[in-house]
């Protein structure tokens with residue numbers, strides 16, 4: 001019994017080792033990725049549920065590694081946060097997304113994800129300000145997406161920084177709403193401009209009365225706080241009809257468009273279609 005316990009332990013340890021090695025290898029390559037031009041920003045359309053009008057695009061980072069090929073942000077963002085590379089990478093995404101959006105001939109918003117690590121950076125407000133000036137993007141077209149977990153740390157500090165960002169004219173969306181830790185008090189004290197319902201709720205909505213009830217509750221919350229609500233992960237017409245019936249403001253998901261690289265030309269075509 002002792003031997004088999006030992007074996008299992010070694011097997012487990014070897015697997016942990018492998019995972020740790022993999023993370024170290026990814027971390028090492030991450031620091032080179034910007035310089036080597038391996039990142040690309042993809043854009044996913046956001047639309048008004050009622051009118052079908054384009055309201056914005058979310059910037060989603062893509063990494064094409066020379067030997068690993070496509071690496072999912074789900075796998076490399078946590079590593080980048082752990083090793084600190086997220087500061088440089090996050091700034092790169094922001095700069096490129098703003099520059100590209102400034103060249104579009106429409107006034108669609110550009111939504112950029114902000115890591116909790118970036119919110120902890122003392123230079124964040126200045127970085128955002130400089131990028132807006134440098135790219136010429138109107139601040140009201142920039143939206144920063146933060147998750148609820150971003151603000152469970154030092155709330156006072158986070159609130160201070162978010163207020164400064166808002167003072168620039170930039171808006172704030174709460175991402176993956178419903179999955180984090182936040183209390184209603186967070187909603188009450190934070191200056192946010194949009195709620196994004198996590199896609200797990202819509203995924204379950206047709207089978208689970210609980211998920212549907214949560215969606216309705218979040219929509220009611222948005223209404224009473226006078227904050228628009230966007231539903232993530234809309235994949236079917238049935239889901240879109242449900243959102244329309246419940247009075248959801250905006251939607252995003254594969255049904256409306258997959259994340260894709262976007263040039264000014266493609267945006268123009270998308271708009272006139």
Ligand code: C2E
Nearest residue numbers: 060061073074077093113114115233234235252253254259
């Ligand atoms: P997120 O911010 O919640 O982004 C939405 C994710 O859902 C994206 O995955 C998007 O491709 C995916 N998605 C959109 N519509 C649908 C749908 O209809 N069905 C399904 N199944 N999925 C859909 P992606 O691009 O793989 O990004 C994953 C996560 O990585 C993001 O989740 C975000 O947390 C993080 N991420 C991506 N880009 C950045 C970035 O530039 N900075 C930071 N800090 N995080 C990023």
Ligand code: CA
Nearest residue numbers: 058113145175
């Ligand atoms: Ca997001």
Ligand code: CA
Nearest residue numbers: 175176196232
């Ligand atoms: Ca999300």
Ligand code: CA
Nearest residue numbers: 175176198199
């Ligand atoms: Ca998510």
